Amino acid sequence: MCGIVGLVSFTQDLAHRSDLVESMRGALALRGPDEVSEWSSPRALFVPRRLAVVDLSGGHQPAVATDAAGRETVVLNYTGEVFNFAELRAELRGRGHEFRDRSDTEVVLRAYQEWGPACAERLRGMFAFAVWDVRTEELVLIRDRFGIYPLFYAETPDGFAFGSEPKALFATGLVEPVVDRTGLLEALSFTPTPGLSVFRHTREVIPGEVVRYSRAGVSRARYWNFTPREHTDDLATTERTVREMLEDIVRRQVISDVPISSMLSGGLDSSAVCALVNRSLGGGDRLQTFSMEFAYHLENFRPDEVHDSPDAPYVAKMAAHLGSEHRELLVDRDHLADREAQAAVVRAHERPVAGLDMYVSLYRLSQEVRRFCTVTLTGDGSDELFGGYMWFHDPFYVKSRTFPWLGASHQMEFLSGLLDRELYHELDFAGYTRDRYEEAVAEVPLSGEESAHERRMREITYLNMTRYLRVILDRKDRLGMAASIEGRVPFCDHELAEYVYNVPWEMKVADGREKSLLRAAVRDLLPEAVLQRKKSPYPTVQDPAYRTALRAQLKEITERPGARVNDLLDPARVESVLTDPTYGLRAGVTRMSIEAAVQLDHWFESGVRVEL
Structure with missing residues (x-):
């Protein structure tokens, strides 16, 4: 690196x-x-x-x-x-x-x-x-x-x-x-x-x-893109091939002359990588694993639309199963609201990100990992390739003629909710999204032999692999490099991706669940509770104190003379966030949009100029 x-x-x-x-x-x-x-x-x-x-x-x-x-x-x-x-x-x-x-x-x-x-x-x-x-x-x-x-x-x-x-x-x-x-x-x-x-x-x-x-x-x-090919392997052969390919990939990726580790969330993807790394080490060095949990979730976690369970119990089961040397980082509200940590995330990415709390927690986890290791392996890329996200499976989202992750959010404004409304409409965010989506769908490699449903699932896979995965890989790279860590991603091996891209959708969900092909390929490596765990994305903090801290930061920004971000914000929406107990949700302002305003302030303070 x-x-x-x-x-x-x-x-x-x-x-x-x-x-x-x-x-x-x-x-x-x-x-x-x-x-x-x-x-x-x-x-x-x-x-x-x-x-x-x-x-x-x-x-x-x-x-x-x-x-x-x-x-x-x-x-x-x-x-x-x-x-x-x-x-x-x-x-x-x-x-x-x-x-x-x-x-x-x-x-x-x-x-x-x-x-x-x-x-x-x-x-x-x-x-x-x-x-x-x-x-x-x-x-x-x-x-x-x-x-x-x-x-x-x-x-x-x-x-x-x-x-x-x-x-x-x-x-x-x-x-x-x-x-x-x-x-x-x-x-x-x-x-x-x-x-x-x-x-x-x-x-x-x-x-x-x-x-x-x-x-x-x-x-x-x-020099490369996905190429549609006929998949002739039966299900058992496909499962065996995926397993053999993963074993070969991980065997290659554990080569290092510096300490190596794996990220562990207790989900299928990271657990599979950890188990394969553990086998590849062959009883030599003890595997080091790392995880992050929000301190508030230890006693106050509440299931929501996408997070069915907290990570910590499954991490503990998997670490015990592996016998790994495991370290868990607890992150609290003060860690997330720390202005220097937020500014470090913006400096690392050189742009606002969607879900600042996730990025700050991962930045802090990267700092912790660097105390012990220089290289870490992650499960990034699996959800995009094997169909792990909710928008692969809910018919409403599958039929939405937009980027599936926007359909899954009912097209709420992730980052632009506090933007000046006149500027928002003048820039035509809706038209920009529509044009980018149509361009993306037009480039999807197809054989022309797919059924209508297979074609749509191929489109969603391609959109995830070429657009959404970019966000995930940028996060891994920028926050890892902010701590001088090399991140390796076994699921982003092009030979594996080419093979799985052409596996028919019904094989990928053979047991009626997300990522059933991957689950079958690694079934003997994981504890049953981890193997059967429902997909849970990277956690976002539920602590109401974090919302309060964001509100205070927004208030400070709006009252600070010369804060350039105020030129882009909508005063009425800002006021609704500062005075409404629901933090402006009734005005259409999500927490991510408040985080975006905070990040724009850091961005402009770093020397970025906006010329519209």
Whole structure:
């Protein structure tokens, strides 16, 4: 894992820009606390930071290839993990390549030498990297198939900038943190659009995409997407195949030269990953597991529409079953309402998020994990792939012609409820959501042989895998990196995803429940109570004291002279939140919208400008 940032210019000499180097290396310090370096030439400047995980003495960045005469030919700035690097190294050795270390970084470098940008098709894992081809003066950016690691870019007045996060681009002084109308819609509509950043003139490399920049300009091409295929395996074979694939994936992903752990929520996904990791460790190091619980829920939890039970009892059952070294972090109202923790979340994401309490609790959990481990595995991606969310199963949500997670909320405003009503209607949030949805559905890969219901379930799966999963993976990455933790996601293996994407829906719900295919595949690994537990999403705090704290924060913001966020807020709705015992719910303001106002304040305080 590393943080990468770089520049290309065909008009200025970048070889001796120490001023730029100093600024760029500070922007991504948490992504790479173990090593910082630089590489420069007249046309290109790379400033990588490294979090050492595999081959601690090797794998230095950037990786540089030379020709027979010792001239530099290819320079690699790389972040991530390629889990089939051993097989690729053997193949590349057979093709005449020599290796100086045992890192996957050098394998990616040699793979690029051998196959060029097409090397991406051979990589199995999570990665984002930049290659400067000295011979052709071309920059190539490549991102993994699911966007597990972020990668942004922007054209500058005299060239091109790239980085793991937008803040790295801003550190060059050539890109500005400006949010325009489209950016504000993207930030507050909860309809993630692949390729779009919330910042003007800044784009994100689409998962499974290659972006190239040269004197001829910018070009983009996809190297991967889901491909519809006929599924010929019967149910028993499908269950066995999923299990075998998961065992192989986890076996590859536990490779590490630093302490490794697993997140445990007591649900099917994280429990399955923990059990598979525990088996892969083979009785060596004792598995370390971590969980989070809201202190209020220990005695006051109430079932709601999506949370049927608290996590803690199931976590305890699973940790005892595994014999893991388990640590539980209790989070209370003061932790959630802490302004510095909230600001840290906004700085990490560089945008408002939906469900600030969840993000602050996960930020604090990441800080706790980092005290003991550098790598952690999670169950992220399973719900999107196997159909775990409620909106896969309720006919009302399935039939809703919008993003299913918006249908599941009855299209309430997640983040825009306190936005000025005139501005809200002028921006046309409803139209923006509709257009993004229609674009997304139009790109769903279909064979043309699906029944109407199978087609719809394929659409919902694709929307989750390409849009909703982006939110989940960004959360994992940004909050993990805020604590310098590498997060690995076994369910986001592209070979597994390709296989399960083509499994007919009736097989995925063979026992009439969510994720029945996965449940059957891991049935022997889990205690019965955990195996049969109903899907419960990441918890949101029920403590009324948190609502009170948010209300107090909103009041402070509205009374603070010069608080720029007030220019975007609707005074009548703000007043309803501050005076109505229901906190404005009757005016249509959800708690997430109050959290959004608090986050917008932190965002603007960090230097972001809104130009509508």
